Amino acid sequence: MRKDIATPQYTKSILDKHKFKFKKSLGQNFLIDRNVLDKIVATADVSSETGVIEIGPGIGSLTEQLAKKAKKVTAFEIDQRLIPILEDTLSDYPHVKVIHQDVLEADLKAVIEAEFSGIDDLMVVANLPYYVTTPIILKLLTERLPIRGIVVMIQKEVADRMAAKPGTKDYGSLSIAVQYYAVAKSEIKVPKTVFVPQPNVDSSVISLTLREQAPVHVENENFFFEVVRSSFAQRRKTLLNNLQNNLFSKEQKPMIEGALQETGIDGKRRGETLSIEEFARLSNALLPLNRV
Template identity: 70%
Template sequence: MNKDIATPLRTRAILEKYNFSFKKSLGQNFLIDLNILHNIVSAANVQSETGVIEIGPGIGALTEQLAKKAKKVVAFEIDNRLIPVLADTLSPYNNVKVIHHDVLKANVHEVIQAEFEEQQQIMVVANLPYYVTTPILMKLLEEQLPIQGIVVMIQKEVAERIAAKPGTKDYGSLSIAAQYYATAKTVMTVPKTVFVPQPNVDSAVLQLMIREQPPVELKDETFFFETVRASFTQRRKTIYNNLLHHFGRDKKEEISLILTECQIDPSRRGETLSIEEFALLSNTLYSKLKK
């Protein structure tokens, strides 16, 4: 019987065996709490037929728990020092493949095609490094991969921003971007004490389930996201002022009329607008200003 990787003792033994030193630049924090790993796996609803993509497996603590449940796990690891470590720690599992590559530069569509069966349920499950959380999540969402969902351990503050509702201080362009592609909820908060080395902040497990259809119909997706970002340029300013700043002061009258037509009070701030209101606003702006 193999001893689980995610215990303080076994983690320390592996690190010592390979004389491994943590690279701050790679945001390496390894989990040493089995309960939390089990919660992550169950939040991702990993079954015997599930295919899993993992990002940043570290020494394989989460990978091992996924391998016990899933049909296959494909893990992207950027740090070449960890490739021999993973070959050792994951040797009992023949359903794991480690790819030595930066996921941000990888063609994930191609990897899915090569490694998983057609129509297989695929989940992305990861303990993500803090410094690249947003770019990785946005890549996974924007590329519209054939996946069912994403369950990730990320910085608590970022998880709260992604899952935020309109009218709250955390709600912003990141919330809208993520919720356009997926439904978002925070599954649990994770204290910094369950990591080696300890990070400076608490973490949270975020669950994103991919929508079959976006919640709104858009005339132009790129323009929609541009409008959303513009509306949050300066959070303390009104939607009217932020739009003027973005589209130009010479558009004063048009913007004023468009807001009236959309029944959006010009004195409101971006964080009070729902995704539906943003869709209506961007569609109207697109029709009137882009003709």
């Protein structure tokens, strides 16, 4: 049995063998700590009945540990240069498939249908490139895929924002967007020293357990998220100011005030103090204004 990929020495020997050079533009940072990988796999609760979608496998360090536990792993890799390396490093695992494609352009429902037929327990597990973390996670959440959840390593600052509660400095429109679709929990802090090359920031593993239904009732989802984004447009401004400057107009101020009064929300508050329930009430009350 070959050595684990996730050691500094073996990672270096793989990179040297294939003369691989890191591309900064692709945010390539490979994990070299087996303990961290074990914690990621355990957090995702991967078993012999689980199908796993991985994004950005790199040279296969996480893929390898997932393959030891999962029924099947399908990984998306954007960098053509890594495809032959993965064929080499994962040759012991016939139940692993690597797709050379940008996951943001992939038809994930079609891939799930083709790759995971007969597998009911599906997870997304990945060490995500920092520069595309948010678009990837929002795609996974908004497409309402038949998955149990998402466990990903991302920049600590972004993980903190996704899991943030109202009234904290990290709480914003991203917190609400993620928490509308999933229960978010920051699981493990990961120092930059366990990567090669070392990134400039620390990371966190976050788990997102998908909700069967949204935690609040909104009349119009797109408008709900517009209200949320507008309320955080200028963090120092009040709710009333942000709404009239970014979503409506000064002429509509009396009507915005009427909606705030109707929902019992003080227009002098800032967006970061509102719970997801308050945003839902407010967007429902403001919706008729949007049709004017």
